[in-house]
Amino acid sequence: MHEISVKITINQKDYERNIQPNTLLVDFLREELGLTGTHVGCDTSQCGACMVLHNKSAIKSCSILVAQLNKQEITTIENLQKDNELHPMQNAFRNNHGLQCGFCTPGMIMSAISLVNENSNPSEKDIRKYLEGNLCRCTGYQNIIKSIEEGAKDMKEPRITNV
């Protein structure tokens, strides 16, 4: 099989790599770039631990090839914190005990930001519906919902422009 050359921007940094065509985005992020904040939970597109942002929207990085993202841009959880300050959504998760074991948290936060990008004032119902693709095996959903409600309010005045 032929390697292919891909240009991809990840967290505002440009990469040009020769890759095997069957490289999944999540494996590229974790194995090639060492960005291990994006988690692999189920690897079958169910759990959402691998969410990253593509065009401001959360997608599952276990279910997309790097080859499909040539000349495109991806943002991972590592790029949310700026100048040693947490992103408002991260901060809201901390304030509201929005995580227990923390494994699903990067995916939850990326989904939450994606939701707020589409709907800046989500209701509890909107939040629950949007989290259809994210699983928390600790079942800590109540505090996750509370966190996202607070995070959505705090994101109204965006501190950073790229997410």
Next chain:
Amino acid sequence: MYNFNFHSPGTLDEAINLYNNSEDPKFLAGGMTLLASMKQRLISPSDLIDLRNISNLSEVSLNDKVLKIGSLCSHFKLSRNEIINDKIKNLAKLADGIGDPAVRKMGTIGGSIANSDPAADWPAAILALKSQIITNSRIISNKDFFTGMFETLLEDNEIITSIEIEIPDYFNYKKLPNPASRYAIVGVAIAKYGNNVNVAISGASHTPFIAETISDYLSNNFSNDFPEKTIAKDDLNEDIHASAEYRVNLIDVLTKQIINES
């Protein structure tokens, strides 16, 4: 996942040429089913031909009473599209109930129809609505398109370019979703054109189908006293999610819900 060669053609002709010159190729749209199947090694194409860089396949337009949907429109895009929300609101709602938000961002209407999953949502809608499937080489009537479980009338090297739908007087789709996958355990799509009513069912059998007796009854009398349990349970799926009898009942229940809402 086994390895493969990857191609991203810019035109339909180029895509078909690549297909014809590859050993065991597959076209790739959103990949929400194809990549998952490849990861499980259920299929191992020699070549993947990504269609997403072909222009003009992701537009929605309205010409008189005909809605034209480009095959590469994502479910998300269709759920938010102004024309669809204006003309067939419940079709936008159908798109908003597929999978989860991340799946809706990637998955496409053309991919869903070409895959012909018996529990997918679009096929029931396409079957109920007066519609046709446009490919690179011909026009296929909706009634002929779905030929079996994961089977369609499409040739291997044929690509859906758009779907044309005549705007109905009324349309609705309701499903009982599997709580994990959101695929329909049973889904019912009803389209009404004057007195002509089509009721299409997904999730219940090996392929989406028209519920003839209910359609005929509703065409004469659009009310929920239609004859019940007209679908033979021997024709329906029986699996861990639901018995065939339960599915027979669900068809009636969902149909009534739609009539009551109309």
